Amino acid sequence: MTENSSGSSSPCSADLDAAANPAAAVNLSADQGFGCFGFGSELLQALEAIGYREPSPIQKAAIPELMLGRDLVGQAQTGTGKTAAFALPMLARLDPAERKPQVLVLAPTRELALQVADAFNSYASQLNGVRTLAIYGGADFRDQIHQLKRGVQIVVGTPGRVMDHMRQGTLDLSNLRALVLDEADEMLRMGFIDDVEWVLEQLPEKRQVVLFSATMPAEIRRISQKYLNSPAEVTIRQKAADASLIRQRFLMVHAPHKLAALERVLEAETSEGVIVFARTKAITITVAESLEQHGYDVAVLNGDVPQAQRERTIERLKSGQVDVLVATDVAARGLDVERIGLVINYDIPFDAEAYVHRIGRTGRAGRTGDAILFLTPRERRFLGGLERVVAKPIAEMEVPSNATINQNRLDRMRAKLTGCLQTPESSEQERALLSEILQRVAQEQGSSPEQLALAALELALAGKPLLLQGEENFH
Template sequence: MTTYEESDLRDELKRAVADLGFTTPTPVQAEAIPIILADGKRDLVALARTGTGKTAGFGLPTVNDIDTDIEAVQALILCPTRELCLQIARDLDTFAKYRKDVKITAVYGGAPITHQIREIRSGSQIIVGTPGRTLDLINRKKLKLENLKRVILDEADEMLNMGFQEELNSILGATPEDKQTLLFSATMPKEARKISKDYMTDPAEISVGHEDAGESKVVHQYFKVKGSSRFALLRLLVELDPDMYAVIFCRTRREVNGVAEDLRYAGHAADALHGDMSQAQRDDVMQRFRKRRIQLLVATDVAARGLDVQDLTHVINYNLPDAPEVYVHRSGRTGRAGKEGIAMSIVTGREVRHIRAIEKYSNITFEQVPVPTQKEVYKMRALRFAEKIKAATLDDKVAAYLPEVMDSFEGIEREELIQKILGYGLNELSRQLTGQGEIKADNTQEKKKMDRGSGSYTTLSIAVGRKNGYTVPQIIGMMNRRLPGKKINFGKIDIQNNLTYIGVDSKAARKVVAAFEGAQDKGQDLNVRIFEGGTNVDGGDRGGYGGKKKKQYRPGNFKPRPKFGAKKKKHRKG
């Protein structure tokens, strides 16, 4: 199948695809559609990353095969999040443009179940649902599966990562045995393989994954700076491209909020998206982002699952993800449908090895880009401002007062007038960038062991940062006040907007966390934890890039060392 016209899809589906401007199927569509359509019986396991067109890969044949004479559920599509659920339903509605009698219903938590039940009763033939709400409807006997012909598990790996194993087992166990089962996943963890073994019969397997990631039209760039300069660099990147329409990925919810707030303060249309937000808040943010009232969406990976926004110009990794496949997922959100996109990553010198691991994994080639300077930003903005002034037209209402305005400029030379116009137009940018300071490049070539203490450092995170007024001496003083009389070696201290990372002697890490349990400073909860995010400022590799993963300790297990002479209590696992 090299074109949609060559496929066995109904003419109505071919017309709908043509209306979308698509003529050539993506690799996953070219392989999956013929298998699914062959006789409607062959099960399929498809390994496909985000941005490969997998929704059309299973959506077109599903809409194609619906028997419109039967007003009952014939296809069930399960996906991990509400956002993805709604996106799939919208796509299927588009595919069904000329099959007017095909009815699609999305079911998900956070919305009135009574409304969803009414839609199902009205004759829905395709249900797109999240596992929790779908199982609820089955248990209530409102979602009946007697006529079910096809089950599709989309992003199966993510559903399993989110803890939906039991729900998936229960749903699949309630479906007819003679159905067709399609499993789409970016990776194939053992839990997904078990689903394939338990609920599928001799499935065909196709893989359109990481090996073709380097063939897309996405340009992959990275900038190497000190950790403390991440936001300063992000700010300059945004200023250099005022038309940027981007998703910015951060590691933690706190960091998402901080970066979004700082971008708004700098005058940019930015907002946050993370799991602590209510569903109504998330829906509002996504609606504004799709309408481009928000140009910069700062998000965590989990919150951005199912995010399918057209024409993204950039994906920016404020922090690299833990695993290479996650990077491929992130970058796949731009450069879609044959369009060009840019994926930027902000890394420290020690994190460059993660870039190399992604290149090896995905056939992607990264370009190291020089860190832009404030002078470059000023020059670009000044020239762009001049172009806008040249292109501006005078409104008739204002033109009536032109002679008086010109009189007010009498005596000012041409060069001086241009300087004043430029100064007025760029004054706010100059004020903000002047207070920001220059970006510090990171010339670290490779991670080197510390030559003091035990030689091994573990990174702790503290829930305060630059915005709380902390400096390196204040952080050290706070640590010393909480650890009187204890000689502990500290490594690098990286103070960010809302978080501080500090390297401590690995042998003392548990002791430090225990000493800070429930601690406050300046009325702020410190929430000291071992940083499990994959970036270890002074210690061994914490990420999923091939390094040996160290055992992670959780704060609940930390107990202070008993005083000398006291009876030693038996350690109890937490």
């Protein structure tokens, strides 16, 4: 359901009950797709490059109002596309020549602030001179001051650190055009509402205020009535994704142990094809190199991979030449490969929308699938938000033990032997030659058939131990 207090409609307002569809055909004409909002060509080019093709319901409802400069209250779950819903109109109305902050986004956590800042940077990739800065506690204050002095148009920050800069006089908001309160109910839950009100009271009287919240408790409603001017109201009740075919699990692991845990999960989880999602290009390379050293057929998809190579990689994944794909979110948009049976979130996506897209890479065409989320202890608090979006609990699992992995290794070896007996992989001529070698060695060494078979199995192991030994405590 969408409520819009203006009562107006736009060419982008149809099909508000439809789910976001980033895999739909590209159409950036003047009256379809994102083209109907009046965005400039640079913004549309950036959207096409990152795979945004059709606006989601929240984007269709909110963007026209925000392009008019109206205040807005949006009630929508994380995962509905709300970041783009406020970021795109803010960028469209920005003055790149003005080096003081024009947009301020308040987010409840450092991770969300970084996620929103990354989104702004992606959308603004074709806009010359537009700079975004994330400011949050725990980072170097002096470096943030230096970045602010260099000039930025968009600041995304946590309330406490934004207040620090405002009190120090290092964050000049005299030219601010718009403030966005992202996940307002989460800021209420974390005790930041007094800070948010303090920031609001320091802002220029004439500014646009946008408030997004998954729920609308009385305190958030009070703030919207006090600080927003005749806001448009948009409520999106997203149809719950059918995740019934996807088994979702998470495991707790400290950051230094993530690679070792990943290798254990891949050994323990038998799957035809696997996608491992990482947050950055550098992490995709590190993970892929480690998996290659452990004998996996692995490929990388990130923003540095040219389109032609991307297409070859996907074809190799479809044909079975690659079993593990390590990818970033942007690089994997629109990926549709039926043989993917397992998605591993090596890094948690701090936008639940990205989580929904990630796990949707498995369970395709009515098949079952698995999704495993790696969480560090400090990331545990984000689990509830993801569960709300997928409307089901995400069960905890343990890092596979030595015993589990060793049993899987034995089972796989037995299955391979059985399969080779039933369906030989070699030609008749080659099998005859192999048989001749066995007979000659048996005659020369006086070996029994069982001794020959054991020697052949050891030869197949190529010096690698059959059983995993050693440390298995990941807590």
